[in-house]
Amino acid sequence: MLHGLVVAVILGWAFIFRTHGLNWGEQASNAGAIQATMVASLPLPPTQRTLDTGVLTSEAPSPAPVITKEKTIPPPDPKELAIPEKFTKPVKTAEKAAPEPPKHIQPLPPQPNKAVTGETAGIRVAQSTLQIKNGTASVSVVDRTFGERFAYYVNIVNSKVAQNWYTSEADPTASLGKSTTVVFDINHDGVPSNVRVETPSGSASLDLSAVRAVQRVEGFGPLPQGDHITVEYTFHLHPQ
């Protein structure tokens, strides 16, 4: 009841005292003007006198801090403080049992590639050492095979005999596919001798050509070691 009364009063008031006429910005010949008065200076309040010595209140910038040069501190005199000597126990070290490693890399002696039967290595060492003829090898390890030590000599023997094998001497119909083995000695001066057929091929002409191949060789050059070697040489004639 009361609420309805209040609302009626407000509405009634607004209806009775409502304004009439133009509002701002409406079409009117005498629009309202704003008057401005120019002044030389605004009457600002006077600045307060401040204390110059105060850090926060001072207007003057504070001076830059003075950078002092670094000074090297002279080293202390070693005798200033006496260091008391420590008592150290003597360290007991065991004597080294291992010998010094060799300066040069020692070549690994070739391992025997067949079973050794009753030979004594000691005799071989003495003999082979005496028989070194080329005077160049500083040989102390003699337990080696001739072919490994003097591979180049084997190659020379190989190529020299091969050079002198005239395969046209062998009868092709009888010899093709067959092989013959001849054995010969090479003496200290490198001259072959005592050529004999070890394993005949069954073709006489092939055997003969093999023997002749060796006989044609005048020499292989002096043996680098030893006073003679025996060579077993197998000739094999391939079918063409």
Next chain:
Amino acid sequence: MLSQNRTSPIGHTQVSRLAVFLLLLTSAASLQAQDWFKTETSSGVSSIRIAAADFKPLSGDPQTANLKKTFDTTLFNDLTNAGIFDIVAKSMLPQSTPGAPAEMNLQQWAVAPTSAAMVAFGGFSAQGGKVVVNGYLFDAKNLQYPQVLAKQYSVDASEDAARQVAHRFADEIIFRLSGGSQGIAETKIYYVKSGGGGKEIWAMDYDGANQHPITHLGTVSLSPRISPDNSRLAFSSLGKEGFQIKMFSIVLNREVSFSAGGGTNLSPAWDPNGKEIAFSSSRSGDPEIWIADPSGSAARRITSFRGPDVSPVFNPRTGAQIAWISGRTDLPQLYIMDSDGSAVQRMTDGGYATSPSWSPNGQFLAFAWDRKYGPGAPGGQDIYVMEVATKRWIQLTHDGGRCDFPSWSPDGRHIVYANTSNGSASGMKVWTMLADGTQKRALTGPGADMPNWSWK
């Protein structure tokens, strides 16, 4: 070399089809152990590929650089000239120059592009007027025991000595790797040098270096022949009594006596043991072959046919045979006979043959031959090699102008000869080649003639 050529139909290709197995047995009596190894080749025969490294200078002596260069060049050339190696070009060598075995890295040399089977290297130092050379030869494929050769030389510091040291080292290498034949790097070549209206005997190293005169006779001297021990030089010289055999001692550096005979005496030849000299003499009217001792005494006549007999040469292998040129059937032909004058055998079937030289192993005769002799005939005088046993021959020079005076090297792999490209006698130069006719090169300038290779 020649035997390979001669058998070329069964050469490399066929050998390559053949597997050759090699077993070597060291079986010295019962005391020694039986070491054995086995190797195999199926690729036939190829020459050894060798690399000659520049030697490492071990002293900062400014003189060393020049001497070392001489040494390196000479060693490289010697190995190249040997004719048995496939030598690696310098540009394919590794950058490193090992001076001692410890500095040697063999794998570097064994791989492509070097691919060397053998490496020659070493150190070179000069100090106190001496040159010390340490030379090594390593087998690049045998890493475990690579060393084949180690040599030390100490000689005076001079260009000539550096060259000689290189020759000696090269000969050692060749001796080891050629299967026992001696190298020729230390040999000499004697020849006739014309100049100033006369002809004198000169000598040079096998590679053409160190050319120097031997005689100063002021006359015409021809056909020098060095004795087998390299101590005396026999030649033919024009004097008051015509052409006479003269003897010059290299050791004494002066002429020694040789008995003069009548007539014209030409073309001496030494017996391989140095005890006799065969020569051509017209003292009995017709030029015949005579044999005398090295002082010219006890001369005896070997041939007795109408027509000239000249240019004898002993079989150096046996000393029991003589090859010579005979004009008994009109044009000069090549003959051989036993040294007592028996068993005469004609070798050439025609043409115009001159100047025989017997190979050191007795198997071949080299001679100059104009096979189609006569006016308008094609061809010219060239060097030929004939196998004595079969009389088969091959021609070594072709279309290079007139060639004459072949002479075998002591290793039987090289032939030195005289050649003139324009046909004039003054344009004669001394040339060398391998005995199969390859690797020809001139050793001298024009005016050099009648070369003779020393025996060793």
